Amino acid sequence: MNRRKKVILVNILRQMDELGNYPPLSTAFLKAYCDKHESINRNYDISLFTSVCHEYNREELLQEIKKSKPCVIGLSCYMWNLESYLEALPDIRNAAKDALIITGGPEAHPGLLELSAEMDAIAIGEGEYILKEILESALNGDTWKNARGIAYRRGGRIVVNPPQEPLANLDDIPSPYKTGILPATPIMHIEYSRGCTNSCSYCVAAKAPYRHMSIERIEEEILFCIENRSDIGLFAGSYLNFKNFGVQTLRLIKKYRDMGHDITISDILTIDSNNDDDEFFGLLDEVVPDKSKFVLGLGIQSLCPAALKLNRRVTKIESVRNIVAKWRFQYFIMIILGLPGDNIFTVARAIAEAAKLDPLYLQMFNLAVIPNTHLFEKKEKFNIDADPMPPHELRSVMELSEKDIKKMRLMAKSLSMEFSPPAPIEK
Ligand code: B12
Ligand code: SF4
Numbered sequence: 001m002n003r004r005k006k007v008i009l010v011n012i013l014r015q016m017d018e019l020g021n022y023p024p025l026s027t028a029f030l031k032a033y034c035d036k037h038e039s040i041n042r043n044y045d046i047s048l049f050t051s052v053c054h055e056y057n058r059e060e061l062l063q064e065i066k067k068s069k070p071c072v073i074g075l076s077c078y079m080w081n082l083e084s085y086l087e088a089l090p091d092i093r094n095a096a097k098d099a100l101i102i103t104g105g106p107e108a109h110p111g112l113l114e115l116s117a118e119m120d121a122i123a124i125g126e127g128e129y130i131l132k133e134i135l136e137s138a139l140n141g142d143t144w145k146n147a148r149g150i151a152y153r154r155g156g157r158i159v160v161n162p163p164q165e166p167l168a169n170l171d172d173i174p175s176p177y178k179t180g181i182l183p184a185t186p187i188m189h190i191e192y193s194r195g196c197t198n199s200c201s202y203c204v205a206a207k208a209p210y211r212h213m214s215i216e217r218i219e220e221e222i223l224f225c226i227e228n229r230s231d232i233g234l235f236a237g238s239y240l241n242f243k244n245f246g247v248q249t250l251r252l253i254k255k256y257r258d259m260g261h262d263i264t265i266s267d268i269l270t271i272d273s274n275n276d277d278d279e280f281f282g283l284l285d286e287v288v289p290d291k292s293k294f295v296l297g298l299g300i301q302s303l304c305p306a307a308l309k310l311n312r313r314v315t316k317i318e319s320v321r322n323i324v325a326k327w328r329f330q331y332f333i334m335i336i337l338g339l340p341g342d343n344i345f346t347v348a349r350a351i352a353e354a355a356k357l358d359p360l361y362l363q364m365f366n367l368a369v370i371p372n373t374h375l376f377e378k379k380e381k382f383n384i385d386a387d388p389m390p391p392h393e394l395r396s397v398m399e400l401s402e403k404d405i406k407k408m409r410l411m412a413k414s415l416s417m418e419f420s421p422p423a424p425i426e427k
Pocket of ligand 2: 196197198199200203204205206238239
């Protein structure tokens with residue numbers, strides 16, 4: 001008889017397709033990391049409940065919870081699923097009265113405890129160490145309330161424990177594909193790095209130090225893709241062309257291509273547009289022979305010196321021009337609408353510059369003031385009024401009134417129509 005206690009990790013994805021695009025990496029990584037510890041694996045049976053926003057059925061989730069009677073329910077929270085969790089939480093609590101309900105993910109911040117009485121704890125930042133510590137605490141007869149990196153309620157107050165360290169070595173997490181947690185699919189998404197060396201004010205990655213998987217680990221993942229005749233979707237990470245890591249990764253892919261394996265990088269790759277290193281692009285050119293199915297994303301975000309400075313963003317437009325002029329890829333260019341320091345005219349100028357680069361399409365994002373970013377924490381300093389609930393839409397900021405923002409979005413929308421087709425990732 002299986003006496004292991006049940007843990008359910010729930011992930012309602014924004015989208016996922018049968019090719020393998022956008023798998024539930026967060027919950028798969030949490031399980032892979034916890035399972036590898038003998039004491040946890042012996043005592044806990046961790047399962048994943050995965051759904052996609054447009055297919056998600058609350059009853060299915062509740063049935064699963066009633067059936068397995070978990071002692072811990074972990075919710076993987078992003079801006080696209082917070083509402084679904086908030087709606088389901090009273091029923092989840094009814095279905096599992098004694099379970100610890102913990103919410104983690106980029107959208108998770110202590111303020112969520114004020115939105116739902118059923119949430120017991122919030123995990124802030126990377127979850128592997130946090131979940132392991134929580135599961136171990138019960139085995140040692142301790143309380144989960146001492147775990148680092150969490151927030152919880154005590155009396156009427158919210159207590160935020162000292163932060164948990166980011167994972168020192170990403171190789172410590174077993175591959176979710178090789179452990180069979182995620183199925184082999186025609187495209188396999190490899191998480192290759194976490195954190196960032198830059199610190200753009202609006203970005204969650206800026207909060208954590210940059211680390212990448214070892215090149216040996218990447219080689220194992222590539223070999224696994226080859227065995228399963230899959231393409232690589234190198235997508236979860238900051239940028240592949242940070243430092244020398246991208247060159248090393250591409251050299252490996254080239255090595256296996258030269259040996260006759262039909263392996264390539266699929267779909268979309270977002271790269272650091274400030275790094276026009278010829279060796280990287282030369283290798284990329286070789287490992288992606290079919291340019292029609294591949295689009296490179298270059299972030300400009302803003303070209304206004306004041307906005308770049310305020311948001312700690314570096315954009316070297318010369319580098320973007322060099323890349324586009326020299327390398328025959330399809331490109332999409334990203335611009336953020338509404339950064340503190342920008343105004344309608346500076347945004348219009350950035351769009352005009354981007355248009356000169358003749359991209360396949362422009363991707364213009366309305367600034368979202370998302371939790372766990374510098375902007376979210378410093379709203380007052382930047383005179384930001386934004387919706388505290390997802391999608392955290394900006395209402396006004398510094399030089400941009402509500403009316404200006406509407407005008408700017410309208411202008412951007414009409415200009416972006418010139419650059420159809422729309423972004424292929426959106427369904
Ligand atoms: C893939 C992806 C997407 C996919 C969808 C993914 C899916 N399957 O549903 C697509 C391309 C559709 C997408 C769209 C968008 N995305 Co996106 N996306 C990502 C990306 C690149 C990877 C996510 C991932 O799998 N990461 C790998 C896992 C391992 O990391 P993780 O998710 O952070 O999980 C760790 C921790 O958060 C924590 N954790 C997570 N869950 C739990 C649960 C528990 C219980 C615990 C303890 C811990 C825990 O532990 C995990 C392991 O350490 C991230 C950036 C990134 N590198 O993470 C952005 C990111 C998630 N996206 C983001 C944004 C802003 C968007 C967009 C709004 C962009 C835009 N402006 O249009 C849109 C959403 C549109 C909409 N209206 O809904 C933000 C997050 C915002 C938020 N608060 O949710 C991120 C973080 C990018 C960023 N740097 O700012 N995205
Ligand atoms: S926006 Fe890009 S460069 Fe800036 S912190 Fe995030 S990942 Fe790094």
